[in-house]
Amino acid sequence: AYVLLHSIPRVIDSSSTVPDLLSIFHEQEMTETVHETNGHGYLGTFVGKNGWLAILRVHSHGLVTVDLQCYEEDDFAQVDNLLNALESKLKVILNGNITRIKRLPALVRGAEVDRYWPTTDNRLVEYDMDQLVYEEDSAFQNIKILHSQQYGNALILDNDLNLAESDLAYTLAIMGSGRENYTGKEVLILGGGDGGILSEMVKQKPKMVTIVHIDQKVIDACKKYMRGTCGNILDNLKGDCYQILVEDCVPVLKKYVQEGKTFDYVINDLTAIPISMEPEEDSTWEFLRLILDLSIKVLHPSGKYLTQGNAENMTESLGLYEEQLGRLSCPVGFSKEVVCVPSYLEQWVFYSVWKK
Amino acid sequence: AYVLLHSIPRVIDSSSTVPDLLSIFHEQEMTETVHETNGHGYLGTFVGKNGWLAILRVHSHGLVTVDLQCYEEDDFAQVDNLLNALESKLKVILNGNITRIKRLPALVRGAEVDRYWPTTDNRLVEYDMDQLVYEEDSAFQNIKILHSQQYGNALILDNDLNLAESDLAYTLAIMGSGRENYTGKEVLILGGGDGGILSEMVKQKPKMVTIVHIDQKVIDACKKYMRGTCGNILDNLKGDCYQILVEDCVPVLKKYVQEGKTFDYVINDLTAIPISMEPEEDSTWEFLRLILDLSIKVLHPSGKYLTQGNAENMTESLGLYEEQLGRLSCPVGFSKEVVCVPSYLEQWVFYSVWKK
8 A cells, every 4th residue: 555645845945854754754663764866855765664665755846755655454543643643743844834735545556456447548546446346368358347336347348448337328428319319220339249339229129230249258248247238138149129240340341331231320339449450450540440431331321420439638539530530431520529427537529420 | 756567476586586677777777775674575765866766566475566756857758668678577577477567657746736636435536637727715715726628627625626617417416407397496505606506597497596605705716717617697696586695504594494484495515514613513414414404494395405415435424414314303205316427536426305
C-alpha cells in the first residue's frame, strides 16, 4: 500500500523544516538515509524494522512530499497516525504558508484483483473490482471478467474494459439512443459478442439480426457471467429473428458485398483495437477504414451505420476518425453524441453515419 | 511526476534478479543505496544527478515494484526509456514466471490544478481538470470552480465535488427522473444554489418554487461560471414562479411549520455534510434527521420529499439513512434509484419519500 501526502507552502526552507519532521520518523525507529540530490532539495529515505519505507522530499520550489510504503496486512491506524503526525507538524512548521495539503488514497500493488484500469486518455482511476470471476486466453485475446460492487460483472478484453452489466447506456447509445426503429429491419452487428445490443434489439421485433463475432470464448463467458447485459439471448446462437456467426467479420462482409446483400442497419461494436489483421491492413487505421468501407457498401441507401467512437477527450483520434469518414468510396454524412457509460469513468462519443 | 511499475512473478530470487536490474540504473549514473529491511526483501534507492529517485523493491513473496520520481519538466521519453528497459529486463530475468506486469499513469503532485478528487468510498480517481476558474472562502465554506475538458465547469465545496455542468442526470434524478409533474405545484428546495433544479423546474410552470440557500457566494459563482447548469435563472433572485431566499434553511423550515404552510414537493439538495449546525444538533446525523423531520412536517399529505442519498458503495451510510427514515415523527414510505452522474465517477443513490 502507498500513501502519498503533499503540501505546497508558499515559502520553504528545508534547513528549518526537515529537523522537526525527522523526530517523527525517529520516534517510529525508522533509519534515515540522506541522499545527495545535486541541488534538487532535501531527499531523505526512512526504513522501519517492519519493512516500511518513507520518502521525504522538500523541493526548493516549495513542494513537500511524503510517500509511505507499507504492507496490506499492516495496522492502518498506525499508518494514519504517522501521516497525521507529519501533517500536523508540517502545519505548525509552515504556519500560514501552506496553500494546499492533500493526502491521497493508498495505491495498492500486487493485489489479487487489479483495481487500476486507466482511462483512454491515460488518467489513473481506481475501480471497486473485488473478484476475478473468469480469465482465459482465447486464440484472439485475453478475456477477463471482473466483479465490481457498483457495476456488476465487467468484461475486459486485452486489459481494455469493454462493458459492464451496468452499462445499458452504452447499448442504447450504439443503437441510436431511441431515435431508430428496428421493427421489421435487417440488421448486421459486427462484434457485439456480449449480447447487449441483440438482447435489446429483439424486443423491437426486427426481421433478422446477424451478429458476426470472431471469438466463441467471449460469447461463452458473457453467456455465463454477463447475464445482466445479455439476459438469456446468448443461450442459443440462432433464434426466430437472429443468428450469431462465430467468424471473422472481414470475409463475411466481403461475401455480402459480392452477393449484393444490404442491411437497414450496420452496427459496428468491434473493440477499438483490431484483434484480427488481414495482410492487406498495415495499421489500425487501415483496418478501421476497411471495415467502414465494407460496412457502407452493405448498407441500404437509406440505412444507417452506427458505431462507438472513442473517449470524448481523445480529440485527435476523433478528428482522425472523422477524416476517415470523408475518405470512403461513397460520400457519407454523420452526427455524433456524447454519452456517459457508467463503468467507463470518461465520456464516450457515438457516431451515426448515413449515405449522402 | 510519479511512475509506478510492478510485476508479480510466481517465483522470485532477489539475488539473481537484482544485479541484472542494477546495470540499468548504473547506466543512468544513478547512485545506489541498499537499505537494511530486516528480512523484508531487497530495497534499493537510486538517485540521479537530475534529482530523479528510483525505488526498487523485490519482495520475498514475489512482488517487484519500481517507483520513479521525476519532474514535470523532465524529458518523458527518457523516463519511458528507463521504464521500458526495466520492464524488458524483468521479462527476460523472470522468463515465463510473470503473472502480471503493469505500469500506472504518473501521479502528479504539486500541480497548479489538483486533478485528484477521490470518490466517496475513497478510491483514487484522476480528473481531467485543467483550470481553476474561481476560488473563494465564504463565511460557510471553501468554494472552487474547476474546469474539466469533458464535464465543463465543476463546483467543489469544501473539497467535495458537488456538480458539474455535464450533470443534468443529477438534476433530473433529484427531481424524480420524470415521474413527477411540477405544473401548478408548490415546491420547496433546500440548498440547490447551483440553480440546476430551478432551471429545469420552471420549464414545467410550477405555481411557486422557493429555494432556501445559505450562501450568496455560491449562487454568485454559479450564476457566472455554471451557466451550463443554471442557464440564466440565477440572474434574478425572484421571478414569476420562483424566489430564492439567501438564508439558513432550518429557521425558515421552522417558521413554515409554525405557520402551517405545506408544499407539494420538498427537494433536499443540501450538501452531504452540513455547513450550518444549530446548537441542538450534536452530529451530522442529528442535523440530517432535523432537516428530514421539518421537511416532512411541511410536506402536504400527498406530497413527495425528494433527495440525493449517497454513493451506491456507501452501503453502511445508506443503511443508516434508511434507519433514520423509520424514526421520523410521521411514518413514511420510500423508494430509491441508482443513477450515473457523469462527473461523479461512482453510482449515486436518490430517494423519494412520502407520508404513509
